[in-house]
Amino acid sequence: MSETATAAKPAAKRRTKFLVVVDDTPESRVALRYATRRARNIRCGVVLLRVVEPVDFQQWAGVAEIMRSEAHEAAEQLLHDLAEQVNKESGLLPELVIREGVVRDEVLNLANTDPDIRMLVLAAAPSNGTVGGQGPGPLVTALAGQMAGDLSFPITVIPGSLTDEQIDRLT
Structure with a gap:
């Protein structure tokens, strides 16, 4: 058996994971629901x-x-609350x-240390219908734009204004 075939075998047995960056924004909840349903x-x-931003x-x-x-x-409380919600809605136990x-640096660091992460799911902040609105958000701008080539997996960016019903229809 060739070295390439041997190296590919363990990789195929790894468990695929979706990465969601959570914070206090409504769009992070949208990304979480999408990732959870899809997963x-x-x-x-x-x-x-x-x-957590450094002090x-x-x-x-x-x-x-x-x-x-x-x-x-x-941060621990937020993660435990969200994990409970994820488990209740989908039966999954998230890591x-x-x-x-810095958020973008830590996303890259985690992505580089966990080979099972195969997709980053983000939700873009809604512009609220205004010209020159707040844009998609700094993380979406950095990772989906400037730093997209630094990741070894795809980024899924969904609209942060999606309702639960819309997300459920997509997944």
Whole structure:
């Protein structure tokens, strides 16, 4: 058997996972619902990533540590709440990941360390019908535009204004 065939065999046994970056925006919930429904239908996993922005309070180290701790606790609570929702709606138990840093960098870092992640699912922020609206959001702009070539898997960007019923029809 050739070396290529041997290397391909273990990769085929890996479990495909969809990566969803979650935050406090409504569009992240849209991306989560889409990824969860799609994952349930094709029998793969979901990874929820919450990135905590670093706290820079050098003059007050004690305050910075408290702020960092509170941010991590809030991230844990958010992920556990979303995981419960995912499980209730789909029966899936998502992986929960908290990272500290810049969101786009941490997405790339996680993608590079977990070969089972095969797709990133994002939802674009709605423009609210205004000219020059808020745009798709900084993460969508960075990852789907400037950094798309740095990922080894596709990015799915869905409209952040989709309703649950619309998402269910798509998946």
